[in-house]
Structures are given as structure tokens and as C-alpha cells.
Amino acid sequence: MRALLCRLFLVLGLLAASAGAHAGQITVSAAASLTEAFNDIGRAFMAQQPDVRVAFNFGASGALLQQIDRGAPVDVFASADEFTMDLAQQRGLIVPEQRRDFTRNLLVLAVPADSGLNLSTLPDLTQTAVRRVAIGNPDSVPVGRYTQRALEAAGLWPAVSGKAIFTLNVRQSLNYVSRGEVEAAFVYATDAALMPDRVRVALQVPTTTPITYPIAPTVRSAGSANAAAAQLFIAFVLSPAGQAILQRHGFLQP
Amino acid sequence: MDALADVWIVLRLSLKVALWATAITLVLGVALGWLLARKRFVGRELLDTLCTLPMVLPPTVLGYYLLVLVGSRGPIGAWLYQHFGINLIFTWQGAVLAAAIVTFPLVFKPARAAFEAVEGQYEQAARVLGVSEWALFLRVTLPLAWRGIMAGLLLAFARALGEFGATLMIAGNIPGQTQTLSIAVYEAVQAGQDDVANVLAAITSIVCIAVLLSATRLMPGRIAHHQN
Numbered sequence: 443m444r445a446l447l448c449r450l451f452l453v454l455g456l457l458a459a460s461a462g463a464h465a466g467q468i469t470v471s472a473a474a475s476l477t478e479a480f481n482d483i484g485r486a487f488m489a490q491q492p493d494v495r496v497a498f499n500f501g502a503s504g505a506l507l508q509q510i511d512r513g514a515p516v517d518v519f520a521s522a523d524e525f526t527m528d529l530a531q532q533r534g535l536i537v538p539e540q541r542r543d544f545t546r547n548l549l550v551l552a553v554p555a556d557s558g559l560n561l562s563t564l565p566d567l568t569q570t571a572v573r574r575v576a577i578g579n580p581d582s583v584p585v586g587r588y589t590q591r592a593l594e595a596a597g598l599w600p601a602v603s604g605k606a607i608f609t610l611n612v613r614q615s616l617n618y619v620s621r622g623e624v625e626a627a628f629v630y631a632t633d634a635a636l637m638p639d640r641v642r643v644a645l646q647v648p649t650t651t652p653i654t655y656p657i658a659p660t661v662r663s664a665g666s667a668n669a670a671a672a673q674l675f676i677a678f679v680l681s682p683a684g685q686a687i688l689q690r691h692g693f694l695q696p
Numbered sequence: 697m698d699a700l701a702d703v704w705i706v707l708r709l710s711l712k713v714a715l716w717a718t719a720i721t722l723v724l725g726v727a728l729g730w731l732l733a734r735k736r737f738v739g740r741e742l743l744d745t746l747c748t749l750p751m752v753l754p755p756t757v758l759g760y761y762l763l764v765l766v767g768s769r770g771p772i773g774a775w776l777y778q779h780f781g782i783n784l785i786f787t788w789q790g791a792v793l794a795a796a797i798v799t800f801p802l803v804f805k806p807a808r809a810a811f812e813a814v815e816g817q818y819e820q821a822a823r824v825l826g827v828s829e830w831a832l833f834l835r836v837t838l839p840l841a842w843r844g845i846m847a848g849l850l851l852a853f854a855r856a857l858g859e860f861g862a863t864l865m866i867a868g869n870i871p872g873q874t875q876t877l878s879i880a881v882y883e884a885v886q887a888g889q890d891d892v893a894n895v896l897a898a899i900t901s902i903v904c905i906a907v908l909l910s911a912t913r914l915m916p917g918r919i920a921h922h923q924n
Contacts, residue, residue: 505886574786579869581887607786607868610886618868622769623785 466494468663468671469515471506473522473584473655474611475547475630479691480520486687487678494671502611504582510535510660517663517672520544520655520679522612522630523584527656534661541658544679546694548631549588549647554622554640561626561644564593568601576615576627579608584653585615589628591650616641632692654696702871703895710877713788713863714856717795721803721852724796726845729807730833744808751801755861762794762866784866791867791874795859799852803845810844811837843914850911854904 472480477500484496499506499514503521507530510516519536521527524543530536553561559571567575578586586608593599609615612629619627620640630653634643657679659672678684685695732744750758766773766784776782784790814837822836838845860878867874869883877900884893 502886504888508886508888511888579883579887581883581889607870608883609869610864610883621763621767623763623767 466491466668466671467497468494468517468668468675469497469499470518470520470675471499471501471510471514471516472518472520473503473506474500474613475522475585475633476500476520476655477613478636479632479688479693482687482691483679483684486683487675490678490683491671491674494674496675502578502583504584505610507535508582510662513662515662516660517666517668518657518659518675520657521584522547522653522655523587524651524654524656525587526584527658530658536658536660537664538658540673540676541656542676542680543654543696544657544676545655545685545688546696547653547655548694549585549592549649549653550629550631550634550643551645551647552616552619552627552629552634552641553625553644554619555638555642556622557625557642557644559625563645564596564598564647567598567605567626572625573605574607574618574624575602575605576609576618576624577603577606578612578615578628579610583609583611585612585628585630588649588651588653589647592647595650635692655693703892703899705872706875706877706880706896707899709788709872709875710857713791713795713876714853716792717799717856717859718803718849718853720792720796721800722845722849725800725803725848725852726807726838728804729809729845730811730837732804732808733811747804748801750798755798755859756865758797759794759862759865762790762797762862766790766793766866786866786868786870786874788867788874791859791863791876794862794866795856798859798862799855802852802855803848806848807841807845810841813844814840847911847914850907850914854907854911857903857907858900 470480480498484498488494488496499516503523503526506519506521507526510519510530511533519527519530521530527536527541531538531541551561553559560566561572577589578584580586580590590599593602607618607624609618612633615627616629616633616637618624619629620637626644628647631643631646634641657676659669659676663669663672689695728747732740763785764770766776768774768777768783768785773784776784784793818836818840819832822832827835858878859876860882863876864879869875869879877896881893881896881900884890884896
């Protein structure tokens, strides 16, 4: 029994050591809306740089910021809005000189594909047939913040927020509208395009600021052995190859 | 969640959801516990296993099942809406359903054990005295099994108060309507509102400690200890 345990620990130890020996593993925290595009970019990047491994951590940009602020071992941060990246910069979490806008998106109002409602303008949301609208929580989800500003600019925030289901990231909003649990959801154009058979874009929503996505290495990474790999990854995202992948997923040039 | 003043609303809603869920599991859990303890039928252990499943399944799997089944386009959800106009998604009743299913094993398991521990001679004596089966259950069996059932109920209440995964998926996150303690904590942490998170976490911990202390006092093992 004792010998067996010893052998078990030896194997576990070797496994741990081999995992640690793979020095070129970087962690990229990216906005939930980037999930598919960044998974593709990660594969293409690792094919080009076989000695670097990329692990992704997807979530609402605000939640990712909180994780980094509390010391999560993240090397690259890609958020879905400038506001969240500004917060990261103010708190000294990212390297400002290496911050770049790498892509752009559009805000749309998505409805279930078989919806019979006439939703061609934002004020149409106030009709009583619209009972529930999925909106990312403006406190932590960028798409929710863009939505709140757009609705405030249209003078509709008080009326529409009363129907809101506040979600924890954009994909939860997409999930609810694709199942017909809400009459409409505010999501990015790239999210709506993921489910063409279940979700339809009712209208493109004008935003008060363009929806640009910034990317930057973290300060924690800049002083570590991962600094070079993190820079290589950011360069790849900005390169023609990385941009082509983003555009294939419906993202726009920055 | 903007202000600490909302904490009371969140707490009251969570208590309402947990109380309703516990009430439902009390009726159904005691019934199933009694059935499993006293009746022999085909598939008895399979039924026990299926009803224990919510205790071990990830809450996200349960939430997904519920969303698919009772969602407005799911088979149960569509039927409920057509015949009764009931919609469970994004309502506090939906949160009750999620909490009741998650906590069900915590009630019927101890109830079954408690019924099995009731000595047959008391029931035999009552039968000899001509007590009806229903009265026998209410006046002999249930009082003898009560401590075990109550301990399970308290655990279920504490667990219902903290239910997160399944609740979030089917009840959503509507402030004042379906935003329970655990969801409010998660949201506050994500948004970096530590002051709100601290208060909510402290309240949850205090309520759960009080409930667990009460449950420990009621555990069947302690009765035997006192009697000896």
C-alpha cells in the first residue's frame, strides 16, 4: 500500500513538473463575445508558435477586470469596451504603452427567429407585447452599458429597464432570446450571427460611442517570463492573419 | 444592486423562496420517504436513486433540464401556459421550483431513514386498538419520525437559501423579483461592489449558521444519546 502511494505521488509529481516545464503557457482573459473568434485565433497562433500555449478565460469584461485586480495570473486582457480597459489602466493593471484597439462591433436588437412582433425602432420596445428584454447588467457587462446609454439617449431607459432581465454576460442574453424566453435581447451583431436559424436581427442600435475592443498585456505579465509570448499573441491578433479570423466571425476593422 | 437599502428586499425574497421550497419538499419528501420506507414495489431503489440525483448533479445541469422542460417552448412549460396561463421562467415561483428540486433529497432521504427507524410494535399496538391507518400515520408514525424529518427540513431550508446555479438559469436576475441572496452576491463581486458583497455574505452566513445549529440539536443521534 505504502509503495503504491509512493509511486502514485511520484507520477503526480512528474505530471506537475512537466506541466510547469511548459514555460510558454500564457493566459488570455477575453470578453465573452470573443469566444469563437479567439478560440480560432488561439489555434492559428499555436500552429505558428508551437512552443507557446494559450489558455483562454472568457467572461464579462467587468468580471475579468475584478479577477485581474485580485491577482489572477493573467497575461493578456481583451475587453469589449474602453471603459473597462480605462479602469484597468487607472488601477495600474495593464501596460498603457502596449494598449491597442484591435476590433470593432455593432449593437443590435435580436428577436427570436419566429417572432411576430414589429420591432423596427427602439420606441417599439415600449409596446405591451414586449414583456421581457434581456440586457447585460450595466454594472459589469459592457454590452449592457452600451445599451443603457443608447436607451438613455433615446429617452427610453426608464420604460425599457422595467422589462429588463439583467444578465451576467452577453451570451446569457443570447441564450434567452434564442429560446424565446424574452421577446428581445440587446447583443452584439457577432453574437446574433452565431444562431442564424434561431435569432433574427430586428434593428441595429445606434450607440453613443463606437464599440471598440482594446487589448493589452498585464503589468503582472510584463515583468515575468511570459512577457515575450504575451506580446507575440497581441501582435498576432493585430496581424492580417488575426484580423482575417476576426472578420470571418463578423467583427469589423478597428 | 445600487444601495445597501436593497439588501432587505433581497433577503426577504430569498427567505420567501426558501420557505416555499421547504414547504413543498416537506409534503412531497415526507410522502416519498414514507412510501420508500413502508411499501415494496418494483423500481423502488431506482426511484430513490432518481430522486437523489439533484443532490449530486451539477446545478447547471439541473438548470439546463429545467430551462428545456419548463421554458416557454419546453413540453411542460408550453402545456402549463396553454392550460393555466402559468409561466415559471423569470418568476420567483421558478426560483422556488429550482430550490425545491435541489433540496428534495435532503428531505426525503432522512424522512425515509426516520420512518424505517420507527419500531413496528408501536404501530401494531395502535392497530390492535382500532386506530385508522390515516390516524396511525398522523398520531403515531409521524410524531416518532418527526425529529429526523425536521433535521432534514432545516438543512433543506439552508440549502434553498443558497441555491445559485439552477436558480440563475431559470429565474434570471430581476432585482426585487428573482434576485436572491446568492445571485446578488455574485453580481456584487463581479461589479467590484465589495461593500454590498460583504453585507450579503455576512447575512447569508449568519442565517445558515443559525439553521445548522438548530439542525444539529434535532439530529436523531442526539436523542438516543440523551435517552441513554
